[in-house]
Amino acid sequence: MGNILRLLKKEPTEGFKVGDLIRCNNAQDMVVTDYELVKAGYETDYAYRVNGEDGLWIEIRGVRK
Secondary structure (H helix, E strand, C coil): CCHHHHHHCCCCCCCCCCCCEEEECCHHHHHHHHHHHHHCCEEEEEEEEECCEEEEEEEEEEECC
16 A cells, blocks of 8 residues: 555545545656555546646546546
């Protein structure tokens, strides 16, 4: 599971809704976190700039549960 999810103390199946943004520590963390989210039934997209701040983000675009 990605580091950000461990920091949030959330499993990928808990509490995410459309529009939520998850900041990742690095590219590897982004790929692993995205894999876990997709496996849990979320549709995701990547963002590299949010509110004028550069970074690696995953956006929840939909839920396929």
